[in-house]
Amino acid sequence: MSSRFQRFLLPGFAFKAVVIGGGYATGRELAEFFMPSGPWGGVAAMALATVIWGAVCVATFLFARRYGALDYQTFVRALLGPAAIVFEIAYLLFVILILAVFGAAAGAVGQATLGAPPIAGTLALMGSIALVVAFGTSSVEQLFKYVSFLLYGVYVLFVILSFTHFGDRIAAGFATAAPTDGWIVGGVTYASYNIVGAVVILPVLRHLQSDRDAVIAGLIAAPLAMLPALMFFCCMIAYYPGIANETLPSDFLLQRLNLPLFHLLFQLMIFAALLESGTGSVHAINERISNTLHKPLSRRARLTIALSILAGCMLLAQRFGLVTLIAKGYRALAIVFLVVYVLPLLTVGVARLRSRLPAVANLAQQPQDFHVQPHQRDQQAER
Numbered sequence: 289m290s291s292r293f294q295r296f297l298l299p300g301f302a303f304k305a306v307v308i309g310g311g312y313a314t315g316r317e318l319a320e321f322f323m324p325s326g327p328w329g330g331v332a333a334m335a336l337a338t339v340i341w342g343a344v345c346v347a348t349f350l351f352a353r354r355y356g357a358l359d360y361q362t363f364v365r366a367l368l369g370p371a372a373i374v375f376e377i378a379y380l381l382f383v384i385l386i387l388a389v390f391g392a393a394a395g396a397v398g399q400a401t402l403g404a405p406p407i408a409g410t411l412a413l414m415g416s417i418a419l420v421v422a423f424g425t426s427s428v429e430q431l432f433k434y435v436s437f438l439l440y441g442v443y444v445l446f447v448i449l450s451f452t453h454f455g456d457r458i459a460a461g462f463a464t465a466a467p468t469d470g471w472i473v474g475g476v477t478y479a480s481y482n483i484v485g486a487v488v489i490l491p492v493l494r495h496l497q498s499d500r501d502a503v504i505a506g507l508i509a510a511p512l513a514m515l516p517a518l519m520f521f522c523c524m525i526a527y528y529p530g531i532a533n534e535t536l537p538s539d540f541l542l543q544r545l546n547l548p549l550f551h552l553l554f555q556l557m558i559f560a561a562l563l564e565s566g567t568g569s570v571h572a573i574n575e576r577i578s579n580t581l582h583k584p585l586s587r588r589a590r591l592t593i594a595l596s597i598l599a600g601c602m603l604l605a606q607r608f609g610l611v612t613l614i615a616k617g618y619r620a621l622a623i624v625f626l627v628v629y630v631l632p633l634l635t636v637g638v639a640r641l642r643s644r645l646p647a648v649a650n651l652a653q654q655p656q657d658f659h660v661q662p663h664q665r666d667q668q669a670e671r
Contacts, residue, residue: 290495298429299505300512301436302492303345305564306485307513308439309386313561314393315537318521321478323532327461327525329468334521336475338514341483344630346506348486351637352493353502359575360487367637368628378624382484383569384601385621390562391602397562400539401555413559414598417566421574422591425491428571432492435564442557443516445550450523453545461525480622483630485513488572570594 312318322330348363357363360379364372391410398409420431451458486509496502523541524531534540538558542551574593578585585593 290497293433294429294492294495295497295501296504296508297512298432298492298495299345299349299489300509301432302429302489302568303341303485303509304436304439304513304516305432305561306488306568307482307565308516308561309390309393309565312517313538313558314396315520315524315531315541316393316535317478318517318524319532319534319537321474322521323524323528325468325471325474326466327464327528329466329471330474330521331518332468333471333475333478334514334518336472337479337482338510340476340479341486341513342507342510344483344633345486345509346503347633347637347641349493349496349502349506350499350641351633352490353496353499354641358490358494359579360490360572361576361579363487363490364629367632371628375628378621378628379484379487382481382621382625383573383597386569387566387598387601390566394559394562396536397539397555397558400536401552409559410602413562413566414595414602416563417570417598418591418594420563420567421571421594422587424587424590425494425571425575428567429492431564431567435560438560439516439557442554443519446554447519447523449545449547449550450526450541454526457526458522461528464528466528477619477622480626480630481619484625485568487629488568491571491575566598570597573597 309317318330322333325333351367352358352363355362355366357366361372361376364375368375390413392406394409394413395406396409398404398412399406420427486506493502493505496505520538524537527540527544531537531540538554542554545551570593574585574590577593
């Protein structure tokens with residue numbers, strides 16, 4: 289029997305894990321998509337993104353339950369039919385981009401914290417992700433759980449320390465009469481490229497026991513994912529608008545706090561956030577391959593696949609850098625996922641849910657235990 293945590297909170301923690309990534313955890317994405325609309329415009333954009341996430345997560349979780357889809361391949365085949373290949377290509381590009389961003393962020397964090405060359409942080413993240421995904425779904429779920437506790441705790445402490453040290457600047461920043469232009473575009477863009485996380489985390493939906501569970505989990509997932517961003521954004525407003533030009537806004541603020549031990553703790557949290565985000569994306573690919581082969585992957589196979597993906601993607605980080613990757617690549621992906629995922633889901637997908645149409649034949653013919661019991665597949669692979 290699945291616990292309430294597994295049914296209601298784990299999907300949200302998993303969604304947050306995929307969403308938070310390198311740009312969110314370092315503040316670079318917040319500066320890119322929310323800061324241009326000013327303090328209150330940025331908050332409005334976050335609220336809009338949260339509403340979009342909630343609606344799409346609920347629809348995704350319900351649709352996944354209807355079609356027994358606990359990997360993204362099964363999901364998009366049910367939703368798009370022959371056009372599923374378009375999503376597959378878009379998702380591959382998404383993984384390449386975000387892992388490159390994670391690699392760049394890990395390198396920047398290692399350099400800022402320890403003075404290490406950027407490649408050292410990138411390689412440390414690669415090895416950590418590969419090690420976790422090698423042990424399958426249960427290992428990934430445990431990572432999501434414990435890193436979430438660390439992450440929320442550090443962000444709460446960060447807010448308290450920020451208001452203690454420069455709370456007057458935060459209040460002054462929100463009192464500034466700044467234009468709010470572009471908050472709708474910023475909110476929709478940020479929500480659109482990140483919402484694919486709802487499909488990435490399908491393996492953890494194995495604990496849902498009813499459509500009611502799916503609705504509750506979907507509604508909780510959105511605020512769980514956005515809350516740390518809102519807390520971080522409020523702290524960033526203390527140095528608005530100049531902080532928008534910082535490659536690592538987090539490090540900029542931590543230097544103003546001048547608390548070496550907390551600085552180290554925050555950078556550790558960022559690395560943990562990168563770890564869970566990268567793990568979620570790579571694990572989704574392992575599950576897709578396992579589904580295609582109709583057999584469980586061994587630990588060695590999961591490790592080999594993960595290292596192959598990570599090596600290719602993260603080395604891009606050394607070529608382009610964090611700011612360029614976020615500014616150029618994410619906006620293009622936002623448009624793609626709106627067209628191949630969000631719009632079909634909220635039109636065709638919702639129509640199918642309302643009409644209660646049966647699953648398509650090729651999905652119904654697939655072995656149910658393969659989709660419903662990924663943890664058993666992990667155990668079989670270990671044996």
